[in-house]
Amino acid sequence: MQRQLATMKQSLFDQGYLDEQFVQLEELQDEVNPNFVEEVVTLYYRDSVRLVQNLEQALEKNPLDFSKLDSYMHQFKGSSSSIGAKKVKIECTQFREYCRTGNGEGCKRTFQQLKKEYATLKKKLEVYFQFARQVGPVEKARRPK
């Protein structure tokens, strides 16, 4: 079962959903905080709900306030980057680039893509954590190849 878990994790990395930062999180997990990664990821999703809402509302305004949009996205990118959410981070970067060039359509399009990646990752991680809990505490994180 541990091998299945490792395979699951490897595939998340291979498909580009997660990056090295996720491994950093796992390395922080210890007896004091045995569920650290899951807790942080859960908090990320809970905390970013309001950012998503803020972005949604801001994208409905006319004209768009690119500075505000960029500011929200800076926050979002920061958190996403901190948990290793690679695809989400890529969309955040793209969004900020569109803010920089004042491309409203680009922002809107990218935001839709971002929400998709954000939701997909959430589902995949839910499955992963569920499985991880069944497997039980594993020794220190193994780096994916």
Place this chain on the structure above:
Amino acid sequence: MDGAVGFVEEPHVLAVDDNLIDRILVEKLLKNSSCKVTTAENGQRALEYLGLVENNQTSSNDNASKVNMIITDYCMPGMTGYELLKKIKESSVMKDVPVVIMSSENVPTRINKCLEEGAEMFMLKPLKFSDVKKLRCQFLCSSTVRAS
């Protein structure tokens, strides 16, 4: 404490970041490096903790003297990490405490500005364990920590 050689057992670090996830991460990174950690979500709260508000050097608390290092995010609403750094360097109580600035953006002018103002180091986010270990060795070993 009997002036032992080697690391100070549990240096106290004040970590300032407006991002919740980053606050949690930096706290855990520091705790895993045997540091005692206090977090603040913005510059104002950090200054209040240190008893440095209103340029009042006679702190109503002695937190300031117990803090061995401050690590702060650069981009924060209200008061940036740079502004916080300046206030700390202006304080007679805190000016010798190492301040490290973190940022998710690699902007050379920003980095130079902070270093010129007296920041010991500028680190790119997200922080890794190796970054924190480096900080721990460089700024928080007994020869550089003043006696509390």
